[in-house]
Amino acid sequence: MNIPNIEDFEERAAIAEYDGGLSRRAAENLAAQSQGFASARKYWQWLAEYAHREKLP
Template identity: 65%
Template sequence: MIIPDIDAFEERAAIAEHDGGLSRLEAENLAARVQGFESAEAYWQWLADYVVNRNVP
């Protein structure tokens, strides 16, 4: 089971965007893949499902 680390995601995405010159979407996709998600979309969907259902998918 993958449980996202929001702080690590945000930090990695910010560094990749600022220092790496990636777009925000590219940086978020990279940060999501590092945590085992296919994309930033999959990462955010996991979090949305968690908030709505109040349990780990």
């Protein structure tokens, strides 16, 4: 799996929330799904594990 793009995630979630009228949770889930994750929770979990594994600051 490629490293998720946080900028794309945030932009897509913001558009879905403000222009699409979705709740923030639904908008973030949609943004995560667009990058191949089941949910925003899984998206952030993957990123946290990646940062820990790669010892990112």
